[in-house]
Amino acid sequence: MNKIKPIVLLIILPAILFGQVSYYSYDKLSFLKNEHAELLSKPMYNSHMDNYDVTFYRLDLSAGNTSAYIEGNVTINATVQKSDLDTFVVELYYEYMVDSVLINNTKCNHLIYDNEIKVGITPSLVTGTAFSAQIFYHGENPPELQEYAVGITHNSGYAVTYTLSEPFFSKYWFPCKQVLEDKADSVYVFITTDSTLKAGSNGRLTAVVPVGGGKVRYEWKSRHPITYYLISVCIADYVEYNIYAKPDGPEDSILIQNYVYDSAYLEAHKEDIDITRDIIELYSSLYGPYPFKDEKYGHCLAPMGGGMEHQTMTTLSSLDFTLVAHELAHQWFGDYVTCGTWQDIWINEGFATYSEILSQEHIYGEFPSAYYNSYFNYALLNCQDGSVYIPDDDFAIDYSDGSQLIGLVMRIFDRPLSYVKGAMLLHMIRFELQDDGLFYLSLREYLEEHRDSFATGLDFKSTLESTSGKDFTDFFNQWYFGEGYPVYNITWKQEQDTLVINSVQTTTSEATPLFKTPVEYRIYSAGSDTVLRLLQEQNNQVFKIIIPKTVDSIEVNKGNDILARIESVNFSTVINKRNYGSSELSISRIAFDDYLELEFACTKSEKIIILSDITGRVISQNTTGDKSVNIYTGNLTSGIYIIEVISGNERIVKKMIKR
Numbered sequence: 001m002n003k004i005k006p007i008v009l010l011i012i013l014p015a016i017l018f019g020q021v022s023y024y025s026y027d028k029l030s031f032l033k034n035e036h037a038e039l040l041s042k043p044m045y046n047s048h049m050d051n052y053d054v055t056f057y058r059l060d061l062s063a064g065n066t067s068a069y070i071e072g073n074v075t076i077n078a079t080v081q082k083s084d085l086d087t088f089v090v091e092l093y094y095e096y097m098v099d100s101v102l103i104n105n106t107k108c109n110h111l112i113y114d115n116e117i118k119v120g121i122t123p124s125l126v127t128g129t130a131f132s133a134q135i136f137y138h139g140e141n142p143p144e145l146q147e148y149a150v151g152i153t154h155n156s157g158y159a160v161t162y163t164l165s166e167p168f169f170s171k172y173w174f175p176c177k178q179v180l181e182d183k184a185d186s187v188y189v190f191i192t193t194d195s196t197l198k199a200g201s202n203g204r205l206t207a208v209v210p211v212g213g214g215k216v217r218y219e220w221k222s223r224h225p226i227t228y229y230l231i232s233v234c235i236a237d238y239v240e241y242n243i244y245a246k247p248d249g250p251e252d253s254i255l256i257q258n259y260v261y262d263s264a265y266l267e268a269h270k271e272d273i274d275i276t277r278d279i280i281e282l283y284s285s286l287y288g289p290y291p292f293k294d295e296k297y298g299h300c301l302a303p304m305g306g307g308m309e310h311q312t313m314t315t316l317s318s319l320d321f322t323l324v325a326h327e328l329a330h331q332w333f334g335d336y337v338t339c340g341t342w343q344d345i346w347i348n349e350g351f352a353t354y355s356e357i358l359s360q361e362h363i364y365g366e367f368p369s370a371y372y373n374s375y376f377n378y379a380l381l382n383c384q385d386g387s388v389y390i391p392d393d394d395f396a397i398d399y400s401d402g403s404q405l406i407g408l409v410m411r412i413f414d415r416p417l418s419y420v421k422g423a424m425l426l427h428m429i430r431f432e433l434q435d436d437g438l439f440y441l442s443l444r445e446y447l448e449e450h451r452d453s454f455a456t457g458l459d460f461k462s463t464l465e466s467t468s469g470k471d472f473t474d475f476f477n478q479w480y481f482g483e484g485y486p487v488y489n490i491t492w493k494q495e496q497d498t499l500v501i502n503s504v505q506t507t508t509s510e511a512t513p514l515f516k517t518p519v520e521y522r523i524y525s526a527g528s529d530t531v532l533r534l535l536q537e538q539n540n541q542v543f544k545i546i547i548p549k550t551v552d553s554i555e556v557n558k559g560n561d562i563l564a565r566i567e568s569v570n571f572s573t574v575i576n577k578r579n580y581g582s583s584e585l586s587i588s589r590i591a592f593d594d595y596l597e598l599e600f601a602c603t604k605s606e607k608i609i610i611l612s613d614i615t616g617r618v619i620s621q622n623t624t625g626d627k628s629v630n631i632y633t634g635n636l637t638s639g640i641y642i643i644e645v646i647s648g649n650e651r652i653v654k655k656m657i658k659r
Contacts, residue, residue, distance in 0.1 A: 071138035232310035234300035247284035329355030350422020382416035484509030543616030
């Protein structure tokens with residue numbers, strides 16, 4: 001779902017549309033209202049649901065576009081696992097009237113309690129047995145819940161009934177098992193409605209069947225794995241407009257099926273719809289083939305805030321380019337591979353948000369600096385604490401209080417952390433790799449490893465490390481599990497051909513006192529510039545770099561490639577409060593091969609010997625009072641190194657080459 005997902009609707013609802021609204025300005029608090037918190041119930045976890053694995057949902061429902069009333073039945077096919085099943089439990093909001101429950105076509109007694117339907121099974125179904133449960137029900141949710149969509153306006157004047165279920169709210173419109181890891185292998189959604197209306201849903205529309213009385217049944221079938229919250233319905237007096245994407249050439253064809261309000265709206269927004277073709281072809285090249293190409297991709301317009309990535313048919317409030325790009329990216333990141341826990345929502349939302357940036361970069365031909373920087377500056381203001389990963393403490397609450405549940409939903413879909421900083425993490429990973437081919441390969445490998453299933457942030461880390469050969473432990477500890485971001489105060493000076501930079505890093509959160517991260521320095525000298533990436537591994541660190549030309553100025557993190565605030569970059573004749581003056585130390589002999597061998601012409605009480613590479617990264621630091629010293633360097637590669645000897649206020653710097 002797009003960056004304002006916390007405002008999602010929880011149930012099937014009618015909404016009258018009056019005037020257009022931008023999803024950027026939508027108030028994400030407008031539908032989660034604490035005064036109605038008592039109507040919301042905690043996420044279910046009943047151990048009986050662990051005892052079966054859902055293989056198939058079949059929804060056969062009747063609904064219109066001016067009422068929240070629904071009736072019909074839902075069939076759940078499943079397989080018994082772990083131990084024999086003597087109690088079948090499924091979730092459904094208690095306001096619905098359950099007419100009957102059938103297990104393997106046999107009517108069974110059922111009990112409705114605490115938004116659960118409980119069915120005793122005698123004799124028990126043994127482990128490994130496939131079974132079918134069919135629930136017949138009817139009703140509607142309270143008006144207090146229905147009103148959450150009222151007031152979202154459009155200028156077309158149409159009534160729309162639509163569903164939104166993420167994260168815990170599928171049970172407000174159909175019986176289901178709300179467990180992320182339990183994807184159904186397939187889903188059928190049959191909707192009976194007025195013959196003047198269209199009903200959009202998941203998969204491919206296989207039939208529109210007249211059923212009499214001015215009604216038709218739309219039969220949608222999807223044969224791809226799907227998690228509960230991605231099942232959806234939209235009903236309205238839609239106009240249909242279809243185009244095709246061809247990511248692999250003329251012979252390849254992906255249906256893009258669009259249900260829009262009317263012909264005038266279509267005419268005004270046809271170009272906005274058509275660009276979906278470009279985005280799906282782009283993502284197919286970056287991320288791998290569109291996962292549901294044998295079925296379709298599509299849009300259903302609805303008066304909601306932003307969009308929701310219902311599998312194969314996104315529900316959208318508008319056809320804004322970045323909104324379309326965001327929700328389409330979810331078909332890979334969120335649908336094809338779903339987050340394994342809500343704590344790891346980053347692998348849905350951070351990836352889709354960064355895809356907004358990538359879509360502009362590739363379709364329009366250059367990195368969208370202004371758009372990216374708007375996110376960057378937003379993160380600086382709003383991400384000074386809190387982690388992208390949602391910590392255990394936020395889930396260790398008794399959510400019988402609906403207002404606490406509202407707080408949890410808002411935390412999951414926290415725009416600064418889950419969306420914006422989440423996108424920054426991917427950009428910083430791209431910066432760390434310094435290889436776009438490797439970056440996109442890591443994304444494709446991750447999708448391939450977890451296709452049609454689910455994953456966590458650490459699963460992505462594992463793929464990233466195996467693909468790139470780099471260790472991202474510090475990165476994830478700092479940026480994913482850690483809080484805040486670094487703040488830099490930098491001073492510099494030039495001593496003959498050596499640029500000395502003192503970088504002092506503080507952080508915005510005590511929870512993460514240090515970010516070990518490379519920082520890009522742009523050195524301007526004599527009308528040219530040189531870019532250096534310096535890895536800061538201490539809060540207060542000095543770098544020494546050989547720069548033969550006079551340095552005029554330094555710019556730090558110019559491209560905002562890491563999330564950081566640069567408070568100051570100042571020229572100073574004093575670095576780190578140390579001024580060594582002229583050196584009277586003399587070295588009588590230096591050898592540099594498998595050992596760095598130093599002999600001094602005179603004895604000093606104590607000498608500090610610092611060995612650095614050409615970027616200023618300190619390799620070793622030794623303190624000795626001896627007249628000679630041997631330091632093992634056999635593990636160093638060939639290249640230029642800097643040897644610095646300090647004694648009191650005396651200092652010698654030598655540039656040496658290791659062959």
